[in-house]
Amino acid sequence: MASPQNSVRQRPSAKDKKRATTPQPDGLTNGSASENIESLKQGAKEAVKNDSEYKLALGVITALAFLTRFWGISHPNQVVFDEVHFGKFASYYLQRTYFFDVHPPFGKLLFAFAGWLVGYNGEFLFENIGDSYITNKVPYVAYRSMPALMGSLTVSTVFWIMWESGYSLPACIVAASLMLFDNAHIGQTRLILLDATLVLFMATSILCYIRFYKLRHDPFSRKWWKWLLLTGISMSCVISTKYVGAFTFFSIGVPVMIDLWELLDVNRRRGALSLPDFGKHLTARIIGLIIVPFLMYLFWFQVHFAILNRSGPGDDFMTPEFQETLSDNLMTQQAVGIDYFDNIAMRHKETKVYLHSHPDKYPLRYDDGRVSSQGQQVTGYPHNDTNNLWQIIPSVAMEGYGHPVKNGDVVRFRHLVTDTWLLSHDVASPFYPTNQEFTTVPGEDAQGDRFNDTCFELRLENGKPDQQFKTMASHFKLIHFPTRVAMWTHTTPLPDWAYKQAEINGNKNIQQSSNVWFVEEIPGIPEDSPRLTKEEKKTKSMPFMKKYLELQRAMFYHNNALTSSHPYASFPLQWPFLLRGVSFWTENDTRQQIYFLGNPIGWWFASSILAVFAGILGADQLSLRRGVDALDQRTRSRLYDSTGFFFLLWAAHYIPFFIMGRQLFLHHYLPAHLASCLVAGAVVEFIFNIEPADISNLTITDGKTGSKQQRAARSRPIRERIAGQSLLPTWAAAGVIVSVLAWSFWFFAPLTYGKPGLSIDQVLARKWLNYDLHFAK
Structure with a gap:
């Protein structure tokens, strides 16, 4: 939308009034044919000139974006920060x-695709930060070029968003420059990391939705469908890279719902829609923005499963049934059927501790004053030991040996070293008072009154009735038969009286996924035992949706479990003010370092503009309450609908992090920062692209009285946009902003590009907010 222009208004003659009543085609006046043709030609020339200026600016900004992202991309020629993860994942894809x-596969598949394009076989596994790419012959520049390309296109997309939203050229340049000269976006997009993919497709989602919304008066046309589907596809790529892409769905979903609500209004200006027509609009949006994105999201998981068909380090996170779909799986190759009276070592699936016992007793009283049973300690021990061996005994009499243990059997366990029997009872456990204590009792007690307390139901995960219990391949829950609690452990160690080993207790929530155990080995089986004879096993198949749902559960569980502290973790409140960054890489000999940090001036400017925008909205609402209409309708519509949409994007990509319990870093703010750049460009235009008009024209009323002409006067602006001269302040403001941004980018560039090395004084000069930079002394 172009800014409205003032024109010299004269009192119309009677002839002019008559002309004005005759409707004319768009762009024509009621003058002569030659006047109309000349008017159209002049308008076309202005439009072409205007588009040419925007295209030239877009070309220059795009070229600068490629320059800043690709310059010196081969440095350093070592593994940097989280390249140890995402480079490794690309190698795993190439090795299948x-x-x-914890992240969906789309972004990682793109890195694998880059490696495949240059013929790399994935031999290097990116084990340690600082490992040499040159020595290991890794095409790391090809890997890094993928996010660098996306980061460059993101800058262009930001400019395009502002252009399509109808903002002036200076506003477009300000918004794009905040991204162009931002050290954080540059640093994150020059390395093998996922954020470049995330931020680019977030930006394209916004652009495509704006293009779709501009076609709202031409529904169901080919272009309307194209931009609707492109919006959905872009959003799918966002959430297929990281689950925080759900914030983008929310950001676009809100205006879509508002639009649908307006379409439902029978009093809408363009005529009421019938319910069948509204149903078509609703169905189209469900298809384009929900169904198509979800199918694309599933598609990338299908590709993920199709490529990764060999056993690997991810096996332990999956169920035995899933692992049987992978070739060369050690679990299926080493599985041995378990018989009664076998000696087994049981291991917790998540913490990997062994079920363990030793002669020491629980203390009489715990630190909180509770009294224990003073029974023999049962703990979790991380190392293989003879105290980890338990003999599995049937709960009913059996003659001879060779009876297989099956799913659903009620069993008992005898601790071999101490000749005591595993037991749980209604006594509070040491660490969790709400859970039951696990202990052992002597044989005479286990065969007498306490027999039932030593009985446990063996419940195989996804097991079938009478399915045989096997080592490695059978994940199981051990349910105490009388009290129905599941044997469980956790990572918080017991005190010194238990040698800081893990607590074993009875969990009342038997459905909890962390109750799962497996048998690692059966020591002492004769080598000639037929049980050790391995048959060649074929990989099994598993329905896609079952594999997908299992992986989703594991991903969400482990993502929420990322709560441990990290030296460079930061809180959301610190991000808009850029209070600290992240050390990515250092080299002591050359004093070079890569420190992940945004452009401080750019971040502070964008953050302050967010506050200014909130103040403008508050002042406008307060003025309206007092009967003062300070803005014309077009300006207010732009402020609330367009800039307000950008502000919603920022809030939706920022505020949810306050309720997250997982590790958080500065890079989580990058999508919100992009939205703040859009707000900044829009507010700069609002502030500088207007001039005062005659204040005497302002009419103040109580909003209820007055003639039709007086009521219409309430919408008369105090300030109007004026073409030509009004852009001069905007250009001046844009010039100052871009110049300062460019200087700040250049000043912090050695920390972004990792070269050149800085002296102590140069490092200290860049510790603006006590950034924890290296080589400061």
């Missing part, structure tokens, strides 16, 4: 080796 990660 199954791995586990």
Whole structure:
């Protein structure tokens, strides 16, 4: 939308009034044919000139974006920060080796595609930060070029968003420059990391939705469908890269719902829609913005499963049934059927501790004053030991040996070293008073009154009735038969009286996924035992949706479990003010370092503009309450609908982090920062692209009285946009902003590009907010 222009108004003659009543085609006046043709030609020339200026600016900004992202991309030629993860995942894809990660596969598949394009086989596994790419012959520049390309296109997309939203050229340049000269976006998009993919497709989602919304008066046309589907596809790529892409769905979903609500209004200006027509609009949006994105999201998981068909480090996160779909799986190759009276070592699936016992007793009283049973300690021990061996005994009499243990059997366990029997009872456990204590009792007690307390139901995960219990391949829950609690452990160690080993207790929530155990080995089986004879096993199949749902559960569980502290973790409140960054890489000999940090001036400017925008909205609402209409309708519409949409984007991509319990870093703010750049460009235009008009024209009323002409006067602006001269302040403001941004970017560039090395004084000069930079002394 172009800014409205003032024109010299004269009192119309009677002839002019008559002309004005005759409707004319768009762009024509009621003058002569030659006047109309000349008017159209002049308008076309102005439009072409205007588009040419925007295209030239877009070309220059795009070229600068490529320059800033690709310059010196080969440095350093070592593994940097989280390249140890995402480079490794690309290698696993190329080797077709199954791995586990908390993020969806799309962004990682792009890195694998880059490696495949240059013929790399994935031999290097990115084990340690600082490992040499040159020595290991890794095409790391090809890997890094993928996010650098996306980061460059993101800058262009930001400019395009502002252009399509109808903002002036200076406003477009300000918004794009905040991204162009931002050290954080540059640093994050020059390395093998996922954020460049996330931020680019977030930006394209916004652009495509704006293009779709501009076609709202031409529904169901080919272009309307194209931009609707492109919006959905872009959003799908966002959430297929990281689950925080759900914030983008929310950001676009809100205006879509508002639009649908307006379409439902029978009093809408363009005529009421019939319910069948409204149903078509609703169905189209459900298809384009929900169904198509979800199918694309599933597609990338299908590709993920199809490529990763070999056993790998991700096996342990999956169920035995899933692992049987992978070739070369050790679990299926080493599985041995378990018989009664076998000696077994049981291990917790998540913490990997062994079920363990030793002669020491629980203390009489715990630190909180509770009294224990003073029974023999049962703990979780991380190392293989003879005290980890338990003999599995049937709960009913059996003659001879060779009876297989099956799913659903009620069993008992005898601790071999101490000749005591595993037991749980209604006594509070040491660490969790709400859970039951696990202990052992002597044989005479286990065969007498306490027999039932030593009985446990063996429940195989996804097991079938009478399915045989096997080592490695059978994940199981051990349910105490009388009290129905599940044997469980956790990572918080017991005190010194238990040698800081893990607590074993009875969990009342038997459905909890962390109750799962497996048998690692059966020591002492004769080598000639037929049970050790391995048959060649074929990989099994598993329905896609079952694999997908299992992986989703594991991903969400482990993502929420990322709560441990990290030296460079930061809180959301620190991000808009850029209070600290992240050390990515250092080299002591050359004093070079890569420190992840945004452009401080750019971030502070964008953050302050967010506050200014909130103040403008508050002042406008307060003025309206007092009967003062300070803005014309077009300006207010732009302020609330367009800039307000950008502000919603920022809030939706920022505020949810306050309720997250997982580790958080500065890079989580990058999508919100992009939205703040859009707000900044829009507010700069609002502030500088207007001039005062005659204040005497302002009419103040109580909003209820007055003639039709007086009521219409309430919408008369105090300030109007004036073409030509009014852009001069905007250009001046844009010039100052871009110049300062460019200087700040250049000043912090050695920390972004990792070169050149800085002296102590140069490092200290860049510790603006006590950034924890290296080599400061």
